[in-house]
Amino acid sequence: MKKLLIASSSLLFFTLIFTMCKRQLDLKPLGELTEQTFYQTEGDFEAASLSPYATLLTYYFDQMGNGWYQPVLWPDDDVTVRSNGNDDIEDFNWLPGNGNFTSMWQTSYKGVQRANVILEQLPKAEKFADVSKKVRFEAEAKFMRAYFNFVLAVNWGTPPLVTSTVKSVDQTRLPNSQPGEIWDLIVADLTFAKQNLPATWNSANTGRATSGSASGLLGRVLLYRAQWENKPALYTAADAEFTSIISSNRYNLRPNFADNFALATENNSESLFEIQFALGRGNNWFPNEDGGGSGTGRYIMWRAACEQGICADGANAVGYGFMHAVKPLQDAFEPNDPRRVQTIFREGDPFPSTATPIFKAAWSVTGSTPSKYVLGDKTGNEINGQPNMGVNNERVLRYADILLMSAECKILGPTMDLAGAAALINRVRRRADPTGNILADRPATASKDQMFKFLMQERRVELAFEGHRYNDLVRWHRAGLINIKTDINFGRTPANNNWNVRNLLKPIPQRELDLNNNLKQNPGY
Template sequence: MNTRNISIAMILLVGLIAGCENKLDLQPLGELNSETFYRTFEDFEAASLSPYSTILNFYYEQNGRGFYNGIEYPSDDSRHGGQGIDNNNDFNWLPNNGDFGWLFSESYKGVMRANVILNSLPNSELSDEDKARFEAEAKFIRSYFYFVLATNWGTPPLISELITTIADSQVGNSQPGEVLDLVETDLAFAKENLPSSWSGTDVGRATSGAAQAFLGKVYLYRQKYSLAATELNAVIDSGTYSLQDNFGDNFSESLENNSESIFEIQFTRGDFNPWLPVDSGLAGNENIGHAGTGRTIVFRASCFLGNCAPGANGQGYGRMHVTEDLQNEFEENDPRIPFTFYREGDDYFGTPYSQTWSITGATPSKYLLDYVSYAQPNAGSNNERVIRLADVYLMAAEAELLGNNNVQKAMDYVNMVRRRADPTGEILPERSGSSSLDEAMEFIMHERRVELAFEGHRYADLVRWHQAGVINIPQDVDFGDPANENWSETNLLKPYPQRELDLISSLSQNPGY
C-alpha cells in the first residue's frame, strides 16, 4: 500500500502497525478492535513511542523532504543552491507539492498514533496515575502535529477520535481556530500531568515544562498575549532551565538535552534509539533502524559554478544557502555568526571555507561544526532542538510587549539572550528599556532572526507578525527574486494536497490555489 497515493483515512488505519511493530506483537495484525487494544503498563510504555517516532519522519530524508524543504525553505534566511527555480523557496506553491504533502500526511499519521493510545486507555488495566501520564504524553504529541497542521493549512480536518472505517474518514475542513482550541486544551492537560524530567533512556520524552512552553507559544501565535506571557514567564521562573554559557553549545552533539533544551528530537545513526526508527527503509539496506537527520547532507556545502567543497555531493548537497539579507542582519562581529554560517576562511572540516562554493558566499554551519562522518551515509545524529530557553525568552518578550506594553521587561528578556552571546556587551550592547514600542519590537524581531536562524522558526514568525499587523511582508521582507515577485497573501497558508482533495469531497482548498 503506497501511502503517497492514499487518503488520510488509510494513513490513519495502517500507520499504527508500521510504528509499533518493533516494540509490540500485535495480533491479529491489521485489526483495530477491543481484542487487540493495549491493556498493561508495558503495552502502553512501548506504544507511547510510536507518536514520537513519527516526528523523525519530518527530518530524516537526505533530499530535505518534510521539515527542511517544507518549513525551512520558505523564508528570507535561506536560498536554494541552483540558479533555476525552486518552487518551495520561490513561492510557486501547488497542490501537488510533495514536500507539503509529506508534512500533511505524516502529521495525520502522528495524530492517529496518539489517538490510538487515547482511545485505548479507558479499557486498560492501568492505575489512574499511569493513565493520566500516558494521556498527557499522547496529547502533547498530538498537539505537536496539530500545531504544524493548523499553522500551515489553517483549517485542517479535526480528528480527535480513532478512525476505523473509510466512511468515518471523510472529514472536511475544521472551523477557524477549532484545531488550536483542541491544542490548547490538550497542552493544558499535558502540563499538569507530565513529569518535570525523565532519566535514562526516557530522556527526551515530553515534560511538563515542554507542554507549558508549547502552550505559551500557541497563545502567542493566536495573539492571546497576556495568556502567552503567563505561561512563558512561568517556564522562565521555574528555574528548571538555564541558558548555556556558550551559544554554540546548543548545537553540539556532545551536549544534547542540556539545561537550555526544553524539547528536542532524539536522533541516532541506526543503532538504539528510544523513539524507534523512521517508518521508511527496506530490509537489507542501511535505513533499517535509521533514526538520523538529513540536515548534515542537506545543509553542507556542495558545488557552485564548478567550484566544489570537500565532500561535495557525497557528504553535502548544498541545498541551503544563507541569504545576503540574513548575513547583513547580524551586527558586526556578532559571536553567533560562526555557529550559524560559514564564511570565507572559516575552518570547514580541516579546509578553509571558500565563498565560491555558495551562490550567496555562505552556507549554514548550525548543528554541523562537530559533525563526524559515520559508515551510514547521509545521516547525522545531532538532535534537533525544537524549543529552547532562548526562544522562550524572546517569545515572552514579544508577549510582554504586545500584550502588556511592558517595554522594560521585554528588553530585559532580549538582553538575557544578547548577554549570553556577548557577556562584555562591547559587541552587542544592551537594548534600552526606555525604547519606544516600535523600537522594542524591531529589537525583538532582530534578535529572533539572528538567535534562531535555521531552526525552523523564521517563516512562521513572519506570518505571525504579518497577521498581527506588526509588519507587512511585501513591504518589509526581502525574499530575493523571483520569490519577492511571486509572494502573495495566498502564501500565508499552504495548499491542501491534491490527493486528499480528490479522495475527501468535503475538504476544500485554501483560497488562491
C-alpha cells in the same frame, strides 16, 4: 523490551492501515498481539506511547529535505537554493500537487492517529497495577497530538479535526475544521499535558515531553493565536506560561551558544524539547518507518558542495549544498556578533574538513552556507562515519526562544512592559557576548516600535535555520506588524516578486481533495 517496542510500533502501523479499509475482513489474528490483548498493561503503554514520537522522525529523515526542511525553510528569508536550480517552494509557486506539502500533511495526520489510538485504548486497559499511572500516558499522547495539530494549523489554517481513530473510509472524508476549532483542541491538550507530565525523566526516557515542554509549546500557541485571531488578551495568557518557565529556574541559557547545536551537548539545560535522532535501532523512538534508520537529512542538505565549478571537500558525498544563506541574513548580524560564525560560514571561517579546513565563499551562490548544526555534527570528516545521515538532535524548543517570546508579549500585550522586554532580550545578547563589548544592551527607554524591531532582529539571528522564521513572518503579517510583500527581502528576485497573501497558508494537497469531496481548498489555490 526492544522486541516489545518494535512489535508495538508495527502493531500501531498496521492498525492504521487496516482501519482505513472500507471492507471489514473477518479473519482471525495471525499473531498474538491485537487491540484486545496488547493495550492492557503499563508496559504495553510504555511501548505504545513512543509511536507518536517515532512519527516525528519521518518529518526529517529524507536526505533531500522532503517533508520538513524544504517546506519549512525554503519559504523564509534565511536561505535560498543553489544557483543551478529553481524551486517552486522557494519562489512561492505553491501548487496543491507539491509532494513536500503532501508529505508534511500525511506525516502530521499519522501522528494524530497514533496519539488517538493511545487515548482510545487507555480507558479500556484492565491490567494496570496502579490505574493512577494512566494519566501520565494520556498527558503524553495529548502533548503529541497537540504538536501534530499545531503543525497542521500553522500550515493549513483549518484542516480537518480528527479526534478519534479512523475506522472506515467514510470517517476519512471529514470537512475543514471551523475557524479556531483546531486551536481550541491544541490548547486543551497542552493544558492537560502540562498539568500531568513530569518535570523531568530519568536517563532511560530521555527526550519524552515534560511539563516544561507542554508549557512552552502552549505559550507559543497562545502567542500565535493572539496574532492570528487578533486577541490581545492572549498575549497575557502566553506570557504567563513563559513566566512560569522562567521563574521555575529549571532551565538556563548555556554559556556557549554552540552547545545548542552540538552532538556532544544534546538535551542540555537550555532545551525544553528535542527530536531524538540515532542510527539504526539504537534510537529509543524506534527505527524510522522509511526503513533507513532514525537520522536526519539536515547535514547532506546544508553542507557546502559545488558552485562556480569549485567544490568543497566531500561535496556530493557528505554534502549537496542545497541551502545557502541569503545576503539579508548575513547582513542581519551585527559586526563581530559571536553567533555569526556558529550560524553561517563565510570566507575564511573554519570548515569541518581535514583536507580543506577553511571555508571558501566560491562554494556558495551567496558566499555563505549554514554552519549551525554542521559544526556540531562532525566527527572527523563525516557524521559518525555515516555520510548521508545526521544524528544530531533537532532542537524544537529552547530557553532562548522562551525568553524572546516572553519579551514579545511584554512589547505587544495589553500591559506593556518595555523595560521587562529589554531585560529579556539583553539576557539573550549577553549570553552571546558576556562582556557586552560587542553587543550593547538594548535600552529600556526605547519606544514600542523600536523595541519590537530589536525583538525581530534578535529572533532572526538567534534562531536562524531553526524552523521558526517563516511562521514568525506570517504571524507578524497577520497582526499588522509588518507587510511581508513590502518589508521582507527574501534574497531572491522570484520570491520577492511572487509572494502573495495566499502564501500565508499552504495549499491543501490535491490528493486529499480528490479523495475527499467535503474538503475545501485554501483561498487562492
